[in-house]
Amino acid sequence: MTAKILDGKSLAASVRAAVKDEVARLAARGVRPGLAAVLVGDNPASRVYVRNKMRACEETGVRSVLHEFPAGVTTQELLDCVAALNADRGVHGILVQLPLPKQVDAARVLAAVAPEKDADGFHDENLGALLAGKPGAVPCTPAGVMRLLDSAQVPLAGRHAVVIGRSNIVGKPLVLLLLQRDATVTICHSKSVGLAAIARQADVLVAAVGRAKLVTADMVKPGACVVDVGVNRLPDGTLAGDVDFASVKEIAGWITPVPGGVGPMTIAMLLENCVRAAAKAAS
Structure with a gap:
């Protein structure tokens, strides 16, 4: 089985097209x-x-x-x-x-x-709103991940999602977004014991730690959705994610590439946040 590619580049292009339409509507006002x-x-x-x-x-x-x-x-x-x-x-x-x-x-x-101009969604007020289940500006990378999952109709309710990485920028807000979609969520980090065994339980596995090819095929449950947030430059100058793409794509059901996966969606969500803030300010 070869995984379906979650193409962030093409999805981001469609998001940007929708943003462009909204910008035109606002310009008319x-x-x-x-x-x-x-x-x-x-x-x-x-x-x-x-x-x-x-x-x-x-x-x-x-x-x-x-x-x-x-x-x-x-x-x-x-x-x-x-x-x-x-x-x-x-x-x-x-x-x-x-x-x-x-x-x-x-x-x-x-x-x-x-907070109302926080395009990145990093302000404590916006993070607190997300925790309360009343999201305003959502951090762009987690929002992009969720949009990718939705575009592929990856089941989330009742499924086990494992997020590797606990940053305020990606890991923690993504956990909250997954919880809002009724996933059962485990968050792992550098002090987690038995990382490989935990990862193998995941229906949705997200790697966001900044360590090249950390996630290998033996850490992935067959058919799982694997989302690679990492971007790492190797000694030869090439880019690699936190997932060993070549081996994992033969096990996973879905996988994001690096580059062309989460990265373009992060920028697309930034534009959405900005345009949404402009519309709110004009209302």
Whole structure:
């Protein structure tokens, strides 16, 4: 059995098309959604991510503005930038590209973003709303994962989902979204004992830890849906996910590729969050 590919690239294209239509509807009312990105330093991966986000904005008609700072920026300088963006009525979504340099208090900077302009869904208020079952802006990667699962009609209610990774950006919010869909959820992390045995119980297995090819075929239940959130650059310069794609695709029922799986959906959900915020601000 060879797994069905969960094609995030094509699904993201359809999401962007819907976003473009919504942008046109808002434009007819005199509203143009605006996204502001804050980028610090010269991290190559961060630059690629931000460039892709800006390109997606251009494609869909969302106005984008990039605020760049040197690696030596202070926390206060970023707080001042965020405060100005919060006050700018032409900005409906703000994203602060992570990671930030060590001297910056990242938690303070993220907390300073107005919750209604939190395009990434990282603000404590939005995470708390998700926990309460009243989601506002949902973190983009978990939202993208759920959209991929829905597009393939992967059964969730009553099924066992195992999420490897407990970050506030992916693992924890994804657990909450899966619980809202009546899945039975186990979350694993670096201190989990018997990871392989737990993973083998999963009907839906999500890897989000940033370790290349951590999940191997012997960790996957036949027919399971395997979602690979990781993006890792190997010594030869190629990209690999947290899943050993070549071996796992022969066992799984569904699998996401890297690249072309979760990544494009993350950007698509960012656009949705921004446009939704613009529509709400205009209502």
